[in-house]
Amino acid sequence: MTKHKDSEGSSPEAEAHRSHLRDALERNARDQDRAVMTISGGALALSLTFLGDFSGSHQGLWLLRLSWLFLGVSLALTVLSMQASTSNIRARIRQVDQGEPEKTRWRFATRLATTLAAWVLVGGLASLVSFAILNV
Numbered sequence: 001m002t003k004h005k006d007s008e009g010s011s012p013e014a015e016a017h018r019s020h021l022r023d024a025l026e027r028n029a030r031d032q033d034r035a036v037m038t039i040s041g042g043a044l045a046l047s048l049t050f051l052g053d054f055s056g057s058h059q060g061l062w063l064l065r066l067s068w069l070f071l072g073v074s075l076a077l078t079v080l081s082m083q084a085s086t087s088n089i090r091a092r093i094r095q096v097d098q099g100e101p102e103k104t105r106w107r108f109a110t111r112l113a114t115t116l117a118a119w120v121l122v123g124g125l126a127s128l129v130s131f132a133i134l135n136v
Helices: 012-053 061-097 105-135
Strands: none
Touching (some): 061 105
């Protein structure tokens, strides 16, 4: 059975692999932020644009309003996630410069905002699709 060493006792290969994984994780989070921003903004704009195209009375208008709320919150959470990520990187740079261990509250804030943005986006899309099903 292989024992895992902490980062201070790791081999150069393990450190390189860890660095590669962290870079991949950061790229993935950035790509997720972009995707959530694009989908939320696009769905919000599309629903506002085509609202007038639904003929007659609108059934379940509360679903449309709920989707707008969710999509707007998703956009706001994504912006907050990006800001928290920037603050996390700045804090990590400062810690490296000062030789301090790597620990920052911004990492948790970034993860939380990114995760919440994705789930709120799902809620917004579900509400929007439900509204469309009722009215098409």
